[in-house]
Amino acid sequence: MSQTLAPPPPAGAPGGGSRLRGIDWRSYAIYIGFAVVFLLFAIFLADDGFLSGTNLLNIFRQTAIISVMAVAMTFVISAAQIDLSVGSVAGLSSVCAALAIAATGSALFGVLAGLAVGLVVGIVNGSLVTFLGMPSFLVTLAVLGIAFGLAQLITKSSPIPILNAKFNAIFGGGNLGPIPGLLLWTVVAVAIGWVVLNKTRFGRRVLATGGNRVAAEYTGVNTRRITFTVMLVSSVVAAIAGMLYAGRLESGRYQWGTGDELSVIAAVILGGTSLFGGAGSVIGALFGSLLIGLINNGLILAGFDNSQQQIIRGLIIIVAVALAPRK
Amino acid sequence: MSERPSALDERVERSSAPVVEMRGIEKGFSGTPVLKGVDFTLARGEVHALAGGNGAGKSTLMKILQGVHRKDAGAIRIGGREVDFSSTADAEAAGVGMVFQEFSLVPTLSVARNIFLNHEPRRFRMIDDKAMVRRAGEILQGMGVDLDPPAEVQTLPTGYWQLTEIAKALALDAKVLIMDEPTASLTKTESEALFELIGRLKAQGVGIVYVSHRMEEVYRICDRITVLRDGGVVLNDAVADLSPEQIVAAIVGREVDALEWVERPAATEDTTPLLEVRNLTAANGVTDMSFTLHGGEILGLAGLMGSGRTELAKLIFGIDRPTSGEILLRGEPAGITNPRIAIAKGIALVPEDRRVQGLVLDHSVRDNLLLPLLPGLNRGPLVDDRRGDGLAAQLIERLQIKLASAKRPVRLLSGGNQQKVVIAKWLGRDPDVLILDEPTAGVDIGTKSEIIQRIRELADSGKAVIVISSELAELLAVSDRVLVLRNGTVTDDLDRRDIDDEESLQLAIQGVHS
Numbered sequence: 001m002s003q004t005l006a007p008p009p010p011a012g013a014p015g016g017g018s019r020l021r022g023i024d025w026r027s028y029a030i031y032i033g034f035a036v037v038f039l040l041f042a043i044f045l046a047d048d049g050f051l052s053g054t055n056l057l058n059i060f061r062q063t064a065i066i067s068v069m070a071v072a073m074t075f076v077i078s079a080a081q082i083d084l085s086v087g088s089v090a091g092l093s094s095v096c097a098a099l100a101i102a103a104t105g106s107a108l109f110g111v112l113a114g115l116a117v118g119l120v121v122g123i124v125n126g127s128l129v130t131f132l133g134m135p136s137f138l139v140t141l142a143v144l145g146i147a148f149g150l151a152q153l154i155t156k157s158s159p160i161p162i163l164n165a166k167f168n169a170i171f172g173g174g175n176l177g178p179i180p181g182l183l184l185w186t187v188v189a190v191a192i193g194w195v196v197l198n199k200t201r202f203g204r205r206v207l208a209t210g211g212n213r214v215a216a217e218y219t220g221v222n223t224r225r226i227t228f229t230v231m232l233v234s235s236v237v238a239a240i241a242g243m244l245y246a247g248r249l250e251s252g253r254y255q256w257g258t259g260d261e262l263s264v265i266a267a268v269i270l271g272g273t274s275l276f277g278g279a280g281s282v283i284g285a286l287f288g289s290l291l292i293g294l295i296n297n298g299l300i301l302a303g304f305d306n307s308q309q310q311i312i313r314g315l316i317i318i319v320a321v322a323l324a325p326r327k
Numbered sequence: 328m329s330e331r332p333s334a335l336d337e338r339v340e341r342s343s344a345p346v347v348e349m350r351g352i353e354k355g356f357s358g359t360p361v362l363k364g365v366d367f368t369l370a371r372g373e374v375h376a377l378a379g380g381n382g383a384g385k386s387t388l389m390k391i392l393q394g395v396h397r398k399d400a401g402a403i404r405i406g407g408r409e410v411d412f413s414s415t416a417d418a419e420a421a422g423v424g425m426v427f428q429e430f431s432l433v434p435t436l437s438v439a440r441n442i443f444l445n446h447e448p449r450r451f452r453m454i455d456d457k458a459m460v461r462r463a464g465e466i467l468q469g470m471g472v473d474l475d476p477p478a479e480v481q482t483l484p485t486g487y488w489q490l491t492e493i494a495k496a497l498a499l500d501a502k503v504l505i506m507d508e509p510t511a512s513l514t515k516t517e518s519e520a521l522f523e524l525i526g527r528l529k530a531q532g533v534g535i536v537y538v539s540h541r542m543e544e545v546y547r548i549c550d551r552i553t554v555l556r557d558g559g560v561v562l563n564d565a566v567a568d569l570s571p572e573q574i575v576a577a578i579v580g581r582e583v584d585a586l587e588w589v590e591r592p593a594a595t596e597d598t599t600p601l602l603e604v605r606n607l608t609a610a611n612g613v614t615d616m617s618f619t620l621h622g623g624e625i626l627g628l629a630g631l632m633g634s635g636r637t638e639l640a641k642l643i644f645g646i647d648r649p650t651s652g653e654i655l656l657r658g659e660p661a662g663i664t665n666p667r668i669a670i671a672k673g674i675a676l677v678p679e680d681r682r683v684q685g686l687v688l689d690h691s692v693r694d695n696l697l698l699p700l701l702p703g704l705n706r707g708p709l710v711d712d713r714r715g716d717g718l719a720a721q722l723i724e725r726l727q728i729k730l731a732s733a734k735r736p737v738r739l740l741s742g743g744n745q746q747k748v749v750i751a752k753w754l755g756r757d758p759d760v761l762i763l764d765e766p767t768a769g770v771d772i773g774t775k776s777e778i779i780q781r782i783r784e785l786a787d788s789g790k791a792v793i794v795i796s797s798e799l800a801e802l803l804a805v806s807d808r809v810l811v812l813r814n815g816t817v818t819d820d821l822d823r824r825d826i827d828d829e830e831s832l833q834l835a836i837q838g839v840h841s
Contacts, residue, residue: 199709201701208698211687218646218684219698219752220670278689 030271030287037291037316041298048301055297057180063293064172064182065090065241065248066260070267070285071193072237075230077268078197080210080277081129081136083231085121086238086264088148090257093117093242095151097167098160098252107167111243118239121147122232129231130224136231144261151254159253162246171247185244186286189237193282206230210277266317267292292317344407345370346502346534347392347423352401354387361387363558364401369503369534374525376545376566377538378578379555380743380771385538388555389505392536393425394418406502424496426506432488432495434481439463441480442495466494470524486517493524497533504528507538511769514632522548540771541798542571554578579773588804588823589783591625598622599658601791602643602760607652611638614815615652620793622759625786627806627823628795629836635815636795637679640762643793644676645669656760670699675753677746679764679795685749688738692730693719695737696752722751726781743774750781761785762793767801779805799829799836811835 041050049055069086076083093114100106100113121143128139162168174181197203208216209226217223238257245256269275270291271284295316299309347369354362362384369375379385390396392403394412403410405421412418415425432441439460440447448458463476472490474483480491489509496504510518525535525548537549545552546566554562554577562569562577600619607616613635620626628636641647643654645663654661656672663669669676678684686695696719697704704711704718719733726747730740737748746766753761763782767775782805786792796802802809809826811819819835826832 195709199712201705201710204694204698204701204710207690208687208694211690212683214684215687216698218644218666218676218678220667221698222665222667278687 030284030291033270033319034287034291034294037294037298041294041301045298045301050298050301055301057183059290059293059297060186061180061182062297063289064180064186065244065257066263066267066292067186067286067289068189068244069234069238069241069260069264070271070289071189071282072230072234073264073268074193074271074273074280074282074285075197075206076136076234077265077273077275078210078277078280079206079227079230080213081227081230082140082265083125083136083234083238084140084261085125085143085147086234086241087257087260088144088151089118089121089235089238090242090245090260091254092121092147092151093239094246094256095155095160095252095254097243097246098162099154101162101164101167102160105164107164107170110162110164110167110246114239114243114246115236117242118236119232121239122235125235126228126231130228148254148258155252155254157254159251161251163250167243168247168250172244173247173250182244182248190282190286193285197280197282202226202229207278207280210274210280212278263289263292269321270317344404346373346406347536348402348404348407349388349392350402350404352388352391352403353399354384354391354396355399361558362391362398365555365558365560366563367553367560369536371534372529372532373551374529374535374537374549376549376552377536377555378540378545378552378574380578380773383555383578383771384558385555386507389425389507389536389538392418392423392503393505394423419499419501422500422502424499424501424504426489426492426496426504426509432480432491435479437477437479438467438474438483438487438491438494439476441491442466442476442498444495446499462498463494466497470494470497471527472520472524484514484517486513486520489513489517489521490524493528497528501533503534503536505536505538508540508769509537510539510541510544518544540769540775542574543800545574546571575772578771579776590824591783591786591807592623600655601657603653603655603658604639604643605653605655607639607642607649607654609638609642609647609649609652611641611647612815613638613642613649616812616815616817617652618810618817618820620760620791622789622791623786625782625792625794625805625807627802627809628793628812629799629802629809629832630812631836632797634812634836636812637764638815639812640676640678640764640793640795643669643760643762644674646676670756670758673756673759675699675756675758675761677749677753677761677763677766679768681742681746681749686737686745689736691734692723692728692737692740692748693733695748696722696733696755699752700755718755722755725754726751727777741771743770746770746778747774750778754781754785758790760791760793762795764795765797766794767796767798775801799832803829803832813838 073083073086096117097110097114101110125139125143128134129136172182176184197206205216205221205226208221209223213223242257246252249256267288268285270288271281273280273285295313296309299312304312345368349365349367352362352365353360365384365388367388377385387396391398394415394417397413405423410421433444442463443459447454448462449455450458460476467474467476470490470493474487474490480488493504509521513521528535539545549566552562552564552566552569552574553560554574556578562574598621601622602620605617608614616635616639628639630636638647642649645665645668648664654663661672663672682688693716697715700718701710704715723730723733728744728747728751730744737745740748750766766778770778779801782792782794794802794805803826806823808823809821809832810817811821818838
């Protein structure tokens, strides 16, 4: 499986390293980190209700939307691109869905409007990156601002309530028996993402394109199509994430998703995906996202205020990235 | 000593002791011995070839001399003084300089800045640019190189990069220079300049370790040769006393006749050619090229860099597109506008630069081998990994790729084995037309003969093969026909039987006709 790669051997080590060195513990860093943080919180925050079923489900629920976007971002980063526009695309999608529902009263039209936002932005991002050869960092940075401004403009900065119960139930608000709907969305996204990245031709080609675009092209991979597709999928998934915000919060608002791009990218990188492309882990991204959620939750339970939370979160991320596999 | 030491003798210690003396060097990695008691002596002003197959231990030995690795046992003396380097800085301080195969220059900085990188002359604690440029000029002048110290390195041709590297080592008063395949990326003229410089350095008393697979160069500039095999010295003698066969036999461990031409039955001229190129012209420099290639035929492309060899390969494989002219496959217009169409039509290209164009270095050998085979590897919507593993194992076996595990990154393999992976990944697709661009560059002689053998087998099985190579001996060994290219066009189309020797082909390449 090309899910993770061994770290480079220490300078000058010969090809046939020892067995022990062959086992590449760094790619498990995210799971070890997750387990360690979880245990620490379980021990020190037991009295604050950290281990209660509701609290644990809450962590899942709060991280679900980031996790879903992180699955798509894993493909983008594996292909050696980046998408900074996901957060504001989510916001724009939430307001467009809300406006469509308000205008038509139909959940279906709401979903179509949200998806249309993802498609349009994805095609713009993908075309500028593949056909004009602009760096995805700059393209999506610009689109981040445009989408955010657009969402604010068409709503005149006010939230649009969503009164369609069906929409709210499907997107984030509802439960399936005891299981929160958001948890289901996460599981489905991660499962699809894992299979596609590890078990399909498309996944292999994404990794090859990110690993060495020239060699992939010389081997017959349509690297432009691959790049275009990952950018498109990322925007569409971000649009779905926006509808999850809309359903869960029963409204569309331009601020939904603001700043999420940083959490999403952090989750993906924490999960062991190479920032330089060529190696990606969907399960890792899920755990990266959960780890971020876990830390947020634990810090709140421990009674830290917002400023303290920010500092501690930053420090934990630095430690985690220091331990994660690197090129 | 009564005579006043010259300026040079201040640099190179005047003593009868060899510049480098390595005795009984042993080194192992995680229990596997790589060097088993190697002796290596380099005299003042000597150019000493170091040869051996992949994994023979030459790079480990040189890395010990550079202070990258520490020896497990043995003694090293530099200029008679015992040393034990624990870092490359130690080795540099003792006068060991390295000319890197992969250039270690900063392209955006000037020649002078690169030469003095990390050792900048200072004045009042600030970098003294004037002194730096002046001293760089002195060093370059001493080397007999006409190079402008303030010029930015990236604006210079590659040949000058190498010279800058050498100047960099000399700036540190190197008494020993290690050159690893220094001509690999140089043009003929640049190589000549390098050889001239080596002669000059030699006269100044600098000892040079010359790591090369190119026999012609060894004879041209080296005094002695040490051949390593399996971590031990199997040959150490004056080059003049050895025949090329003796050296090659020592490297390979058996007699090889790989570079002997094997005449093969001529391809039938009356059938439709498998590949035909008509008046091909493109923006990449190819101008009005025409030729035919039949199944079962090996066509060599000879020419200098920039003569249109690689450019032609890129056109046939659909990387670049022609502006006019035609490419026909089995008599039909091929309609190749990108590599995917070329591959689908049974064309494969083993590209010039395997690290950049051929391989995803961080991916496993298996994933690299299977990348071109993915279209035929699906089971429903998924990739059939079990069948993939089997195919990869077959290809590894077929080309005898030496590796610890197919799941480890291809980056960990030796150059020769990496090249075999690139060839293997295309053989998996069973192409009708196989183009190999410099297939043996940076490959040891044993692997080279294996690759040549594979090429012959492919042609015997009816495939059409195009081989591009700067090594004429190799080109003559493998080709049935040789096209000579110059300035983007075909100047000669020669039957191998009509080429007497390397010299006559060389003359044709240079455009000198007798």
